[in-house]
Amino acid sequence: xxxxxxxxxxxxxxxxxxxxxxxxxxxxxxxxxxxxxxxxxxxxxxxxxxxxxxxxxxxxxxxxxxxxxxxxxxxxxxxxxxxxxxxxxxxxxxxxxxxxxxxxxxx
Numbered sequence: 001x002x003x004x005x006x007x008x009x010x011x012x013x014x015x016x017x018x019x020x021x022x023x024x025x026x027x028x029x030x031x032x033x034x035x036x037x038x039x040x041x042x043x044x045x046x047x048x049x050x051x052x053x054x055x056x057x058x059x060x061x062x063x064x065x066x067x068x069x070x071x072x073x074x075x076x077x078x079x080x081x082x083x084x085x086x087x088x089x090x091x092x093x094x095x096x097x098x099x100x101x102x103x104x105x106x107x
Contacts, residue, residue, distance in 0.1 A: 028056045051094075058090040 035041075036048035062083045069079040 024056065024060070028052055031055065054094055058087070058094055061090065062087045 032048045032052035035052055036043070036045065039048060041048050065083055065086065066079060069082070
């Protein structure tokens with residue numbers, strides 16, 4: 001294979017971000033299916049996708065923040081502390097609010 005053709009093939013390979021999104025989408029679909037099964041929801045019931053989306057977002061946001069702080073040259077220990085605190089708050093809000101009885105303003 002000549003160098004030009006090798007470069008064309010390389011560029012057509014899925015980017016790591018696209019592969020990451022694909023993996024995340026499959027994980028989120030599996031989580032929604034598990035939530036639907038736990039609630040005995042019908043296959044076409046969109047309700048299990050709502051908490052799945054909230055849980056996935058609470059996971060994605062800290063991951064994005066880690067990337068942002070690393071690119072900005074942040075100190076690894078400072079990044080860890082700030083992201084752990086944010087994730088704990090996010091999942092705490094979910095834990096208190098997804099059942100419909102919690103206070104969504106929990107901090």
